Amino acid sequence: MSSRPQLRAGMVGMGMIFDETYRPCFERLHRDGLFERGFGDVDVTLAAVATRTGRRADAYKQRAGDLIHAFDSFSGENAVDELLKTDVNFVCVATPDDRHYEACKKVLEAGKHLLVEKPSVLSLDEWDELVRLARKQNVLAKVVYHKLLDPDHKKLRTLVADGILQHVNNGYCSLLEPKQISGSQFSEWITGRNPGTYVAVHYIKLIDFTFGGRLKAVQASGQRGIIAPADGPTWDSTQLKMIYEYEDGREAAFDIHTSWVMPDNFPGYVEQEVQFRFDNGIWNGHSRKRGVECTVEGKTPFDFKISMNNHYNGTFLEPWGVRSQRGYGIEVIEQFIREIAHLEFGGPVESRNDRMETLRGLAYNDLAADRQVVAAVHAMEVILKEAANGRPNGTVTIDTDGKLTLHVPGVAEPVPVAG
Numbered sequence: 575m576s577s578r579p580q581l582r583a584g585m586v587g588m589g590m591i592f593d594e595t596y597r598p599c600f601e602r603l604h605r606d607g608l609f610e611r612g613f614g615d616v617d618v619t620l621a622a623v624a625t626r627t628g629r630r631a632d633a634y635k636q637r638a639g640d641l642i643h644a645f646d647s648f649s650g651e652n653a654v655d656e657l658l659k660t661d662v663n664f665v666c667v668a669t670p671d672d673r674h675y676e677a678c679k680k681v682l683e684a685g686k687h688l689l690v691e692k693p694s695v696l697s698l699d700e701w702d703e704l705v706r707l708a709r710k711q712n713v714l715a716k717v718v719y720h721k722l723l724d725p726d727h728k729k730l731r732t733l734v735a736d737g738i739l740q741h742v743n744n745g746y747c748s749l750l751e752p753k754q755i756s757g758s759q760f761s762e763w764i765t766g767r768n769p770g771t772y773v774a775v776h777y778i779k780l781i782d783f784t785f786g787g788r789l790k791a792v793q794a795s796g797q798r799g800i801i802a803p804a805d806g807p808t809w810d811s812t813q814l815k816m817i818y819e820y821e822d823g824r825e826a827a828f829d830i831h832t833s834w835v836m837p838d839n840f841p842g843y844v845e846q847e848v849q850f851r852f853d854n855g856i857w858n859g860h861s862r863k864r865g866v867e868c869t870v871e872g873k874t875p876f877d878f879k880i881s882m883n884n885h886y887n888g889t890f891l892e893p894w895g896v897r898s899q900r901g902y903g904i905e906v907i908e909q910f911i912r913e914i915a916h917l918e919f920g921g922p923v924e925s926r927n928d929r930m931e932t933l934r935g936l937a938y939n940d941l942a943a944d945r946q947v948v949a950a951v952h953a954m955e956v957i958l959k960e961a962a963n964g965r966p967n968g969t970v971t972i973d974t975d976g977k978l979t980l981h982v983p984g985v986a987e988p989v990p991v992a993g
């Protein structure tokens with residue numbers, strides 16, 4: 575082992591997102607280390623992983639060879655507990671959405687820093703408990719929202735922060751994925767799930783983080799019948815509406831439409847579109863209009879997609895001759911590791927708590943700043959569940975104390991949800 579400061583990572587879940595973003599991040603850090611003048615030259619190691627069967631971990635180990643550190647692999651029922659007995663400093667959780675909470679709770683109880691994929695958790699009770707644990711254990715708990723690092727979204731936020739775009743009034747976002755996502759990629763855990771929680775959450779966070787304000791109402795509807803029976807709990811597409819109120823008493827409404835049943839020969843892996851309307855302007859963003867469309871006989875759109883997001887994550891031959899994989903999807907993970915390096919090695923031990931408070935104040939990724947996003951997700955989950963049980967068109971209101979209440983047409987009494 576080198577004499578350099580060490581950060582050892584644990585990884586829970588090694589599916590698609592591990593392969594797309596964590597893997598290239600850890601491989602690069604394994605090769606180049608992490609350097610910043612403020613904390614020096616730090617070794618970052620993928621030290622241990624936990625998965626359900628261990629098969630993906632074994633396959634990756636074989637494939638990667640010396641591109642990665644020789645990590646320990648744990649599988650089965652107690653995989654996360656076993657991982658947490660090792661000397662990892664931080665743990666990344668990338669299991670299916672409805673299995674985040676269990677793993678995250680264990681990570682925080684073990685006193686390790688946490689990075690969890692979006693959506694962090696699906697209910698406010700779970701969120702409360704994780705935020706409490708992170709405080710108690712004096713560790714960082716952060717969520718991956720890579721779209722906040724998309725240069726287009728950074729520009730949007732900059733124009734809002736600088737008062738050039740003034741007072742958002744309303745807007746829409748859509749995020750569409752092909753059937754292969756629901757039909758094969760996520761088939762193992764799709765039952766009872768919806769594409770809204772999984773992808774709308776990117777835009778819920780973008781809206782919440784960029785425009786601020788208080789979330790006061792959530793509505794949701796959806797369609798069923800393609801990936802699962804039309805009277806069951808599994809959704810093909812969803813439409814979410816959120817109402818925000820700002821300090822001056824004015825409101826804004828946002829619609830977020832999602833689907834994971836677009837045709838498989840759909841040109842994009844994920845097609846994304848946003849429009850935000852302001853008192854004095856309008857912002858239009860479209861993943862295909864900003865990007866590239868490339869068709870190759872016999873290859874697109876199946877081996878690779880026609881519209882590609884080279885900003886999120888791309889494999890490149892750099893002009894200086896080396897191969898790389900880079901983009902904001904990878905940058906967001908490295909940024910979290912930089913924050914831990916800053917915390918642990920960026921100054922004297924006596925001022926660690928000051929650094930901790932500064933890092934906790936970063937609303938773009940801190941779990942404590944995620945309440946309204948989790949509230950919107952929680953509300954959507956409750957409304958869709960009611961709809962699946964024959965009581966559609968519900969609304970969840972959020973009062974100024976943060977309490978969530980469900981109102982369903984035809985049901986006289988509002989139902990407390992959380993808070």
Ligand SMILES: NC(=O)c1ccc[n+]([C@@H]2O[C@H](COP(=O)([O-])OP(=O)(O)OC[C@H]3O[C@@H](n4cnc5c(N)ncnc54)[C@H](O)[C@@H]3O)[C@@H](O)[C@H]2O)c1
Pocket residue numbers: 586587588589590591592624625626627630653654668669670671673691692693718720759760772
């Ligand atoms: N940031 C993004 O844009 C983005 C994109 C895709 C997925 N995600 C998120 O990443 C997470 C994982 O998605 P994915 O596409 O990688 O899913 P996946 O189904 O491809 O992989 C899930 C992995 O979790 C493991 N796993 C399942 N249950 C486990 C458990 N109880 N303990 C340990 N390991 C377990 C599986 O073995 C598998 O390795 C989800 O929360 C998803 O929302 C984020």
